[in-house]
Amino acid sequence: MKNIVIGTAGHIDHGKTTLVKMLTNINTDTMKEEKERGMTIDLGFAPLNIPSGDIISIIDVPGHEKFIKNMVAGAKGINFVLFLIACDDGIMPQTIEHKEILKLLGIKNGIIVLSKRDLVTSERVDEVRSQISQEFKEEFFKDFPIVEVSLKDSSTYENLYNLILKEVENFDFSSSNNIQNIFRLDIDKIYSPKGIGTIVSGTTIGNINKGDTLTLYPQKINIKIKGIQNHGKDLEYISSQQRCALNITGATAKEIERGNLLTNSKTITNSKIIDVVFNRLSEG
Incomplete structure (x- = not known):
């Protein structure tokens, strides 16, 4: 398998750092201020081990608008995204900002993750899915698979992990503009x-x-x-x-x-x- 770097994206408090911890068992919020405020301020990094023995790198980026420049610094190096949207909030301002940044950087591979599934009804999930269809109808994001995760059901993260393996295995490197011979x-x-x-x-x-x-x-x-x-x-x-x-x-x-x-x-x-x-x- 060729090397792939996965990044998170999404509005503040939509579960990006929690998602990385559930996948890798690593808390990427290491700064004292991050732990006190419960929000990611700077970039975080974690390895995701896969059955082949290879390691996928995950970059956890901040969602708050004040730290957009830090998000861009992390997104610059990724070619696959886990795009989080919380089921209770739905699409929010930084959801749109991160989507536009990913478009500018040409990142066209990823998964949409509906987090906090345990906090809402099935009807609310349908509403959020409808929001996504409307917001992303003219974007390449419309073809991303969508998976729901819940902290009360660890199997949902296992499903996400297996989907990541499948998507990574089928990753089209010809679509990545980051592979060059010059260091x-x-x-x-x-x-x-x-x-x-x-x-x-x-x-x-x-x-x-x-x-x-x-x-x-x-x-x-x-x-x-x-x-x-x-x-x-x-x-x-x-x-x-x-x-x-x-x-x-x-x-x-x-x-x-x-x-x-x-x-x-x-x-x-x-x-x-x-x-x-x-x-x-x-x-x-």
């Missing part, structure tokens, strides 16, 4: 553990080896890959479309920002020309 890493997280040095993480495009030299943009700083990890496992190299943490030398954490790019210095040249494409979003 690049759009940095979405930076940290500096004591005694370790600078760590940057993101979703890989192309392959990279331990010991390789890259350039950090826009700073134009040459850095060296000191170490590579994928979900805590040390690697000598890593291939395309995988979550990775790179231990680097040549730049400190204070010199790097989310959104910076790591790539081969020969792949980018200076230019005074910029191409801009405008996409008109749905009116809110």
Whole structure:
């Protein structure tokens, strides 16, 4: 199986982090403020083990409008989405915003997950399904399978897990615009553990080896890959479309920002020309 990165999307408090925990047994809300406020603020990451022995990476993104830029940072690296809509709320403002972001990023594969099924009647579920049909009738989302989940019925998450395996197995990589031969890493997280040095993480495009030299943009700083990890496992190299943490030398954490790019210095040249494409979003 080729590598796939799955991301969550959906309105605040529609169960994205709970869903990831039910699938992976990992709570991606690790910040103190996230636990106190009961909401995802920054990106969270978790591995999803599958029978083949491969690992699917899941990125949990925030739903609150104040953290949309963090959602975009996470969504940039995914090619399959678990799009959550709570049965009690139905379609909400961030549901629409996340849908539009996914359209802009060209993510055309995923599953619509109706969460909190245990809180509503069957009639309400039918209403929400009708909302989805109306809202997504002209979108590629209309072809996504829909599955209901309930915290009171663990079998619903087993059904979702099996559906994910089926969808991933049939995933059409020709529709993904993230598979390239030239290595690049759009940095979405930076940290500096004591005694370790600078760590940057993101979703890989192309392959990279331990010991390789890259350039950090826009700073134009040459850095060296000191170490590579994928979900805590040390690697000598890593291939395309995988979550990775790179231990680097040549730049400190204070010199790097989310959104910076790591790539081969020969792949980018200076230019005074910029191409801009405008996409008109749905009116809110």
